[in-house]
Amino acid sequence: MPIHRLVAQVIEKPWGRTDIPSHVSANDGRRIGEVWFSSEQRIDLPLLVKYIFTSDNLSVQVHPNDEQAQQHGMAGGKSECWYVLDAAPDARLGIGMCQAVTSEQLRAAALDGSIETLMEWKPVKPGSFYYIPAGTVHAIGGGVALVEIQQNNNVTYRLYDYGRPRELHLDQAVAVSVAEPYSLPDRIIALTAEERLIGSAAPFTLDIVQGQAQTSQQIKGEMSWFIPLAGTGILNGESWRPGECWLIEGEATIEILEQMSALIAQPMSPIVQQIDVPSLPRKAVRG
Ligand SMILES: O=P(O)(O)OC[C@H]1O[C@@H](O)[C@@H](O)[C@@H](O)[C@@H]1O
Numbered sequence: 001m002p003i004h005r006l007v008a009q010v011i012e013k014p015w016g017r018t019d020i021p022s023h024v025s026a027n028d029g030r031r032i033g034e035v036w037f038s039s040e041q042r043i044d045l046p047l048l049v050k051y052i053f054t055s056d057n058l059s060v061q062v063h064p065n066d067e068q069a070q071q072h073g074m075a076g077g078k079s080e081c082w083y084v085l086d087a088a089p090d091a092r093l094g095i096g097m098c099q100a101v102t103s104e105q106l107r108a109a110a111l112d113g114s115i116e117t118l119m120e121w122k123p124v125k126p127g128s129f130y131y132i133p134a135g136t137v138h139a140i141g142g143g144v145a146l147v148e149i150q151q152n153n154n155v156t157y158r159l160y161d162y163g164r165p166r167e168l169h170l171d172q173a174v175a176v177s178v179a180e181p182y183s184l185p186d187r188i189i190a191l192t193a194e195e196r197l198i199g200s201a202a203p204f205t206l207d208i209v210q211g212q213a214q215t216s217q218q219i220k221g222e223m224s225w226f227i228p229l230a231g232t233g234i235l236n237g238e239s240w241r242p243g244e245c246w247l248i249e250g251e252a253t254i255e256i257l258e259q260m261s262a263l264i265a266q267p268m269s270p271i272v273q274q275i276d277v278p279s280l281p282r283k284a285v286r287g
Helices: 066-071 104-113 171-176 270-275
Strands: 003-005 007-017 030-036 047-053 061-064 080-087 091-096 119-123 130-132 137-139 144-151 159-162 196-197 204-211 215-218 222-236 238-240 246-249 251-268
Touching: 003 091, 047 222, 047 251, 061 171, 066 091, 104 159, 104 171, 130 196, 144 222, 144 251, 159 171, 196 246, 204 215, 204 222
Parallel strands: none
Antiparallel strands: 003 246, 007 030, 030 047, 047 144, 061 137, 061 159, 080 130, 080 144, 091 119, 091 137, 196 204, 204 251, 215 251, 222 238, 222 246, 222 251
16 A cells, blocks of 8 residues: 655744754754655645744734635644654743633733733644644743644644734634634653544544554554654665654555554544544444
8 A cells, every 4th residue: 555755844934943854854054844745746735734843932823714714625633643852951841721712801911911811822832732723822832842643634723823923814813703702621652652642522532552563553443653762663665764754545554673662643534523533433444
């Protein structure tokens, strides 16, 4: 079955860093904020994997859900999740509001900057994991390196940008914001864990998996994103290593030469997405 080593595309950002790890991308003095993994052959992929490296806060922002995005002629919305790889001692992620606020209060707070103080800022460390459903007001803070898995729709509405001269999208953002406290638990998932990180609540599943040296694992499912975080090995005859992201269409065998830790994401089938019943069998199952 086809496997694709996805192409790493470096994106400069005002909040990016000049010291991103060399196994992800070479440093050439640019302020790199994101590394996107995309396919040269397939532009219509349902998921997008990014590494995000921050030295400063990202914008306070929100994404529409599928229905809202489609009403405006876009293919779909954007829910995302973050697995923190590295974090400065004071690193924080802004996720949801401390208390529910009205649309008018949200708009006024975005305009005068007090939105920063109305948001809940969660201290994070390596292993922190958050699923950010569309509608959640959020801002990744400075001093963080994380892997983001998101629906592949580039639709971000900025509410506030700390005075940086970038475009804001206040009307659209206020219209889709669920300006309430975040209701999911704070989770810390060790790199050595074997655990489902997201299941039926999201448009995709995400697992963290381990593999011992000199063993192999079968991947099954229509499409899987293989994101190695540690180890080395061979995937259907091609070498894999951390810092890469692979798209596997169908079945593949991951051979493990050095102890593996990896994330594996799979899009949910459309039926499961629509009715969102946890007991339904997943269409894509990792072998
Ligand atoms: O608007 P800025 O600050 O550049 O941030 C944009 C970035 O925000 C993050 O929260 C994620 O949603 C990324 O996928 C997105 O690219």
